[in-house]
Amino acid sequence: MSADQKPNQRPELAALDDATVAQALTRMHLIRKFEEAAEASYMRGLIHGTMHLSIGQEASAVGTTLPLEAHDYILSTHRGHGHCIARGAEPRLMFAEFFGKETGYCKGRGGSMHIADVEGGNLGANGIVGGGLPIAVGVGMSIKAQKNGRVCMVFFGDGASNEGAFHEALNMASIWKLPVVFVCENNKYGMSMDIGHAMAVANVADRAAAYGMPGHCLDGNDLAGVAAVAKVAIARARSGEGPSLIECKTYRWRGHSKSDRNLYRSKEEIEEWRNQDPIRRLEDELKAHDRFDAATLMKLEEDAQRDIDAAVEFARACPDPDPKDLTRDVYAL
Amino acid sequence: MPIEVILPKVDMDMETGTIEAWHVKEGDRVRQGDTIFEIGTNKAVMEVEAPATGAIRNIKAQIGVPISVGTPVAWIYLDGEAATTPSEPAAAAATVAAATSVSKTEAPAAPVIAAAASPSGLRATPLARRIARQNGLDLRTVGGTGPRGRIGEADVKRHMEQRPRCAAAQEARPATAPSATASGDRLQPFSAIRRIVANRLSESMRTAPHFYLTSEIEMSAARDLLGRLARRHERIGAPKPSLTVLIARVAARILRDHPVINASTEGEATRFHERIDIGIAMERDGDLVVPVLRDAGGMDIPAMAREFARLREGMAKRTLTPAELGGGTFTISNLGMYGVDSFTAIINPPQGAILAVGRTIDKPVGRGGEIVLRPMASFTLSSDHRIVDGVAAARFMVDLREALENPELLL
Ligand SMILES: Cc1ncc(C[n+]2csc(CCOP(=O)(O)OP(=O)(O)O)c2C)c(N)n1
Numbered sequence: 138m139s140a141d142q143k144p145n146q147r148p149e150l151a152a153l154d155d156a157t158v159a160q161a162l163t164r165m166h167l168i169r170k171f172e173e174a175a176e177a178s179y180m181r182g183l184i185h186g187t188m189h190l191s192i193g194q195e196a197s198a199v200g201t202t203l204p205l206e207a208h209d210y211i212l213s214t215h216r217g218h219g220h221c222i223a224r225g226a227e228p229r230l231m232f233a234e235f236f237g238k239e240t241g242y243c244k245g246r247g248g249s250m251h252i253a254d255v256e257g258g259n260l261g262a263n264g265i266v267g268g269g270l271p272i273a274v275g276v277g278m279s280i281k282a283q284k285n286g287r288v289c290m291v292f293f294g295d296g297a298s299n300e301g302a303f304h305e306a307l308n309m310a311s312i313w314k315l316p317v318v319f320v321c322e323n324n325k326y327g328m329s330m331d332i333g334h335a336m337a338v339a340n341v342a343d344r345a346a347a348y349g350m351p352g353h354c355l356d357g358n359d360l361a362g363v364a365a366v367a368k369v370a371i372a373r374a375r376s377g378e379g380p381s382l383i384e385c386k387t388y389r390w391r392g393h394s395k396s397d398r399n400l401y402r403s404k405e406e407i408e409e410w411r412n413q414d415p416i417r418r419l420e421d422e423l424k425a426h427d428r429f430d431a432a433t434l435m436k437l438e439e440d441a442q443r444d445i446d447a448a449v450e451f452a453r454a455c456p457d458p459d460p461k462d463l464t465r466d467v468y469a470l
Numbered sequence: 471m472p473i474e475v476i477l478p479k480v481d482m483d484m485e486t487g488t489i490e491a492w493h494v495k496e497g498d499r500v501r502q503g504d505t506i507f508e509i510g511t512n513k514a515v516m517e518v519e520a521p522a523t524g525a526i527r528n529i530k531a532q533i534g535v536p537i538s539v540g541t542p543v544a545w546i547y548l549d550g551e552a553a554t555t556p557s558e559p560a561a562a563a564a565t566v567a568a569a570t571s572v573s574k575t576e577a578p579a580a581p582v583i584a585a586a587a588s589p590s591g592l593r594a595t596p597l598a599r600r601i602a603r604q605n606g607l608d609l610r611t612v613g614g615t616g617p618r619g620r621i622g623e624a625d626v627k628r629h630m631e632q633r634p635r636c637a638a639a640q641e642a643r644p645a646t647a648p649s650a651t652a653s654g655d656r657l658q659p660f661s662a663i664r665r666i667v668a669n670r671l672s673e674s675m676r677t678a679p680h681f682y683l684t685s686e687i688e689m690s691a692a693r694d695l696l697g698r699l700a701r702r703h704e705r706i707g708a709p710k711p712s713l714t715v716l717i718a719r720v721a722a723r724i725l726r727d728h729p730v731i732n733a734s735t736e737g738e739a740t741r742f743h744e745r746i747d748i749g750i751a752m753e754r755d756g757d758l759v760v761p762v763l764r765d766a767g768g769m770d771i772p773a774m775a776r777e778f779a780r781l782r783e784g785m786a787k788r789t790l791t792p793a794e795l796g797g798g799t800f801t802i803s804n805l806g807m808y809g810v811d812s813f814t815a816i817i818n819p820p821q822g823a824i825l826a827v828g829r830t831i832d833k834p835v836g837r838g839g840e841i842v843l844r845p846m847a848s849f850t851l852s853s854d855h856r857i858v859d860g861v862a863a864a865r866f867m868v869d870l871r872e873a874l875e876n877p878e879l880l881l
Contacts, residue, residue: 179479180476180478180479180539180540181476181478181539181540182479182485182538182539182540183540185482186482187482395480395482396480396481396482398515398516398517
């Protein structure tokens with residue numbers, strides 16, 4: 138903690154130095170602006186397929202990944218743009234992927250739901266709900282066998298936690314004390330299904346008890362709180378004590394995918410959660426403790442917007458794949 | 471610079487969309503996030519929100535005309551911005567015209583209702599809006615009797631009966647007699663449903679090699695059975711079964727023995743359906759819709775009569791979900807009640823077959839060396855030859871005849 142901070146700061150916030158918190162805020166802005174720009178491009182017909190936006194969930198992606206080390210891994214979901222950016226992905230290469238360009242992370246072949254950047258520690262998003270969970274167990278086994286001291290963090294939704302794969306993965310990871318951190322982003326709905334109709338327990342984190350691991354139920358829109366708990370879970374995983382389950386309670390402001398009619402929730406509910414905007418909350422708290430002034434905060438946001446605008450420009454100008462390369466990366470038929 | 475409002479892509483395979491209703495009018499103040507128009511896609515009606523706060527101007531897009539994704543349809547002027555028409559909107563307005571299917575020469579004759587005539591801030595049910603639109607009626611002239619003054623279907627209909635046709639209404643109505651001059655023609659863009667029907671059926675005719683088998687089947691026993699069932703259903707409080715229900719029941723029973731008729735094409739494979747879901751072709755406001763008797767194989771006749779009645783009512787009230795209107799494994803189309811003798815139907819893809827039923831009428835037939843009159847009906851099975859062969863279809867027709875002529879065999 139630096140000396141000139143105001144007293145009465147929460148220990149979770151005080152634990153993050155100015156550079157770290159500025160980086161976290163920048164990443165949250167980048168995620169928000171990235172998704173807004175992706176949405177605008179989609180609406181103009183520039184992006185094919187569908188996409189799942191995580192606007193409103195930024196603190197969960199950024200907070201959990203903040204304490205990861207450079208060589209650690211993440212596994213992401215169909216709602217994974219935030220995870221990629223939080224892990225340091227370059228928005229311009231992500232846009233290139235969305236626009237189906239040769240320069241994209243997967244040479245334009247994967248699109249929104251299949252961004253992977255193995256060198257960058259992102260082992261890939263997955264269109265299969267819960268698909269990353271068993272993979273995380275495999276990654277955990279590999280880390281353990283190689284004794285390379287890494288940690289694998291796997292993201293999934295509340296809906297995924299009702300899949301068999303979730304239970305099998307947690308059980309096995311716990312039995313073998315694998316270096317995995319399970320992060321459930323509970324945004325209240327699996328498509329249009331309210332968790333109240335899909336789960337017999339109140340919190341996904343309550344399920345940790347069944348697998349003998351710590352379960353943390355968090356306000357997922359509180360960046361500092363999420364980062365503090367993630368730090369503990371990551372340290373536990375790295376030290377060989379085994380996995381943890383973190384549940385970030387949060388909310389997606391947008392529909393499930395681009396074809397959602399929002400018939401299963403009220404405008405009031407969406408409005409209520411908009412008032413808990415994780416970005417504004419962090420900014421307000423930083424201002425209240427005199428850590429950043431309004432002008433500095435504004436600049437962070439403007440810089441992020443500029444980066445995203447430039448990323449879109451870059452990606453649009455990139456070359457399309459050449460049809461003759463259709464089978465270049467096909468290794469099985 | 472005013473903020474452009476575009477026609478957004480809101481669905482995966484969407485290339486054009488149709489504005490079904492504007493919720494705002496020229497010059498209205500909108501807040502970011504307010505619903506400004508409704509857009510119809512192949513699948514659903516979605517609300518589109520204002521991208522910014524300000525005054526909405528230069529509303530260009532017409533209701534009911536397909537517009538390409540990404541086309542500007544209006545502009546939002548931020549507070550303090552000069553409200554003159556900038557050159558960009560004017561230029562883009564030309565794009566709108568180009569993007570729509572109405573060409574310049576046809577434009578004056580096209581009876582599309584200008585967006586400016588669209589009522590804003592009015593509460594009206596989608597059905598009321600649709601009827602008003604179809605009849606060129608300005609909703610603002612219709613009083614609503616629903617909650618908080620909402621205009622319902624009945625309000626619009628009453629209004630139409632009470633009022634002599636206004637000029638606008640006449641313009642939007644189909645010409646009663648075909649006129650030699652093009653000016654009397656009416657160009658009506660496809661509705662969302664019409665577009666689905668058009669696309670699916672063209673695809674079916676293009677890709678599925680159809681062949682047709684027709685059988686004349688005696689309906690005496692089926693008729694008797696329907697009479698007895700009517701009495702029994704009255705006792706047990708089930709709706710009176712129609713001939714369509716009986717045919718659906720018979721088909722559901724024999725389809726069990728004919729898996730290839732209860733099948734669909736899927737790429738280069740045949741999908742044999744475990745469940746028998748029978749679609750029944752029906753008409754609603756001039757549109758073809760096909761509600762589905764789900765798991766018809768497991769239903770007895772009273773259950774089927776009840777489900778049929780529920781679907782019919784749901785269809786009329788528009789309460790059926792898209793899931794209830796699609797995904798059958800076999801389809802029946804009965805036009806007998808319209809006096810049609812026999813016809814061939816287009817397969818509802820990806821299904822493999824559809825049964826077309828004509829009217830039941832007394833015909834002279836040979837029985838035991840005599841010519842006698844018997845109630846006869848014609849059944850035509852259209853099959854997709856990619857997955858159904860002639861003999862397989864013929865065997866189905868044999869069983870269909872046997873079952874309808876001897877319904878007790880089904881027991
Ligand atoms: C195995 C599987 N089942 C169903 C689907 C269809 N599907 C896509 S996203 C989704 C809901 C997922 O909900 P949740 O895990 O809560 O994640 P969220 O979308 O809320 O982020 C479903 C059912 C799928 N992609 N994969």
